[in-house]
Amino acid sequence: MHSTRKVTDDLIYVGGSDRRLSRFENLFPIPKGVSYNSYVLLDEKTVLFDTADESISRQYIENVVHALNGRPLDYMVVQHMEPDHCAMIDDMLRRYPEAKMVCSAKAVGMFAQFYGTDVAARALVVKEGDKLSTGEHTLHFVMAPMVHWPEVMVTYDEKDKILFSADAFGTFGALAGNIFDDEITFDTTWMNDARRYYANIVGKYGVQVQALLKKAASLDIEMICPLHGPIWRKDLGLLLEKYQKWSTYEPEDKTVMIAYATMYGNTENAANVLAGMLADKGVKNIAMYDVSETDVSELVAESFRCSHLVLAAPTYNSGIQPKMEAYLSDIKALNLQNRTVAVIDNGTWAATAGKQMIGMLEGMKNMTILENTISIKSALAENQLGALEALADELAKQVNG
Structure with a gap:
């Protein structure tokens, strides 16, 4: 049975959470679990934004199939080729043989490394500033190398003013039905996990995060859809303020x-x-x-x-x-x-x-x-x-x- 939620009228959350995994990347303890976020856009053309970890494959497939509701998949936007997000790409490409994989050039090579398959013929390779019209929506692609892998890009939906932010703005912690920041007490309940996620996963790349923040500042963003943790649609200022401090290595608190x-x-x-x-x-x-x-x-x-x-x-x-x-x-x-x-x-x-x-x-x-x-x-x-x-x-x- 599916467990999807509408993000907007034509954007559906199809991700899921793993509460059994004890260590993220087999390294960082995650006592509250972790979510793997993915999204389906139902426009004249259909779009799947990233996939999920193999650990939630059954739930994920049910969610995607339900969201598409019998429609073919036209595009699969792959923003990050780390296995917690790319593990289901091969399965999706086989299930939907007409789908195009929209990604950076480096991602095509990484796919071959993970799966031993050349997807060049099915890849729509995009670069900085490229756009893709899906009907009412126009997707604008922004490269974000080393946030925190070299192939990473983020995607901006010009119609709904949504930034699909890959691993940026993510956090540890499983989602429990409430997928939006205004449905949870983020500052008190989630902030420590957000900080720990940033510092350990992305912390080394402050210069690159600053470059992405400057690009994001030129976009009119009303919602941020990351690959881990809650979707931001209310208090974006809080999140951006924290990322500004973390990426410039400015302490948050004057204490010992x-x-x-x-x-x-x-x-x-x-x-x-x-x-x-x-x-x-x-x-x-x-x-x-x-x-x-x-x-x-x-x-x-x-x-x-x-x-x-x-x-x-x-x-x-x-x-x-x-x-x-x-x-x-x-x-x-x-x-x-x-x-x-x-x-x-x-x-x-x-x-x-x-x-x-x-x-x-x-x-x-x-x-x-x-x-x-x-x-x-x-x-x-x-x-x-x-x-x-x-x-x-x-x-x-x-x-x-």
Whole structure:
């Protein structure tokens, strides 16, 4: 049985959700599941915008068949060739042998890589600014390379002023009937998943996202239909404001995130003492995470949110504690910048973690590293409280202005 919803009078949502998948890309935990969005346009010509992951194939096929209601499929717009969206393309092309695959040139090559099939004869290759009339609607194609794959494009429907945005403006989380942003409490319920999705999936490509935002600014957009998460038709300003900050690596909140690694609780104790000092000095909404217990995708997302970071870790096998090192590697790979960072290290003998952490931070762009690094010997000593207080003073002064 189908589970479709009308987006407009002639645009139908035919996607679905997976609540069984535990990790997106077999990497990022998704306790709330994920949606795979796809849309059918019923104009003089019919159009299918992207497909879905194989995990929801049965539901997806039923939805598409119901939406078309016996009509042939004329065009299938393929904006992104990642398997969570392209897995059903081969099936759709076989079911609808007259359909043309509308895509970028790079997508044709990727299709051959995934399916071992040359679709050049069925492909309508488009480039920046090309348009396709389907009757009452005119589709305007905008290239969006490296948001977040090189073949990506987005599609603007000039009639209904809808941007089909590929992976841009998406979020983790399954949809439960309510597919529009004004049917859910996005800011409180969904924002953390939206941030975590952006930071970990798209975060590295801020320059490319900025280029797409500039192109989008020239379009009169009243609705955004992404490939994951809710459709935006009301509070587009909120979404665009967040993307502006995230893509320029501007912190959302002036506060302190303390990420610590601890073996026997001594480094954690130092982090707790510092957090108490910060709170006494008026710093609000302090975030604190044990890097061994918190998935690195959460740490990355919080690093995109917070203006100041305190990283505390012991030396481990003459290096940085592995979970802290993995986190540092991730934020470097994802191009995080424009943050102020303080370092606390701990070592009973041959303490080297602090210097190595600073070395990794120095390899990142526009990171301000505070000079008063604190080095603990086994456990926080009474005579180190003054140094910790000085660090808290410096952080509080910057955060509180």
